[in-house]
C-alpha cells in the first residue's frame with residue numbers, strides 16, 4: 001500500500017465504509033475541491049460563519065461565488081441553525097458549518113435542514129478531527145467535511161489537509177480531480193521539512209514567542225512556505241499552484257502524528273475541564289458546559305479586556321498563548337469588504353474577535369492557572 005493509501009485508511013478509522021478520503025497540500029485546498037465538486041460557481045451564495053479564517057471565503061471567491069456571513073453565539077463560538085435560516089436565499093447553494101476550537105454546535109440540525117432545502121452542507125472540521133458530536137464522528141453529519149493538519153490543528157504535519165465524503169457525486173468529482181492537482185515543488189517540500197525539523201528540535205517554552213513572530217514575518221513575505229502567503233491575506237488573487245496535492249512527507253508525518261492523537265486528546269479534555277472549573281469558580285466567561293459530553297477541545301478560549309496587554313504578559317510569563325481569531329476573517333484586520341463582509345454585520349463575532357485569546361491544552365495547567373489567577377481582573 002502506498003503511504004497515501006495507508007494515511008487515508010488511518011484517517012477514516014471510525015467512519016463507515018461509505019466514506020472516501022482525499023489528500024491535499026492544505027485544508028483550504030480540500031474546501032476548494034469540495035466546492036468545485038458540488039459545482040459552486042458565479043452567482044451562487046455560500047453561507048458561512050463570520051468567525052473563521054480568511055482562506056475559507058477565499059476558496060468561495062476563487063470560484064466566483066459570494067460568501068454570505070452568519071453571526072456566531074458566544075457560548076459555542078459557532079453559528080446556530082436560526083441564523084443560517086435567516087440568511088438563506090434562492091441563490092444559496094451550500095452552507096459551511098464550523099466547529100470552532102472543536103466545539104461542535106448544531107451541526108446535526110443544520111445538516112438536516114440543508115438537506116431538506118436541497119442545499120449542500122460542508123463541515124469545516126479543521127479544529128475537530130477526532131472529536132464527536134452526539135456520539136457520531138465530527139465531520140460525518142454533512143455531505144462532506146474538510147480537515148487541516150496545519151501547526152495549530154488537532155494533530156499536525158506542519159501544513160496539510162484532507163476531505164472526506166460519503167456523497168456519491170462529490171466523491172466521484174474529488175476522485176477525478178486527483179489527477180489534475182499540481183505536485184508540490186521540491187523547494188516547498190524542503191521548506192516544510194526544515195520547519196518540521198525546527199519544531200521537533202527547537203520549539204519549546206523559551207522559543208515559542210520568538211519563533212512564532214519569525215514564522216509569521218517570513219511566511220507573510222513569501223520567504224517561507226507558511227500557512228498563508230501574503231496574497232491570500234491581502235486580497236483575492238488565487239496563488240499560483242494553489243490547487244495542490246499532499247506530498248509524501250506530509251502523509252508520512254501525518255500518519256506518525258495521528259498515532260499520538262488519542263493520548264493528546266485525553267490530556268486536552270482533562271485540562272479543558274480544569275480551565276472550565278477555574279473560570280466558573282472565578283465567575284468568568286467560559287464556553288457552554290453543555291458542549292462537554294463528547295467533543296474535543298483544540299485549545300481553550302477565554303475572553304480578556306485588553307488583548308494586546310494580556311498577550312504581552314503571557315509572553316513575559318512564557319505562556320504559549322494563542323491569539324486567534326483576530327477578526328471575523330482571521331487574520332485580516334480592518335476593512336473586510338473585499339470578502340463581502342460588511343462591518344457590524346456579525347456583532348458577536350466582532351465582539352469576540354477583539355477579546356479572545358486561547359490557552360494551550362497540552363501544557364502544564366498549574367502554571368497557566370497561576371498566571372490567570374495573577375491576572376484575573378484582565379479576564380471577562
Ligand SMILES: *Cc1c(COP(=O)(O)O)cnc(C)c1O
Nearest residue numbers: 026027028053126148150160161
Ligand atoms: C486553519 C483553518 C482553516 C484552513 O486550514 P489550512 O490547512 O491552513 O488551509 C480553515 N478554517 C478554519 C476555521 C481554520 O482554523
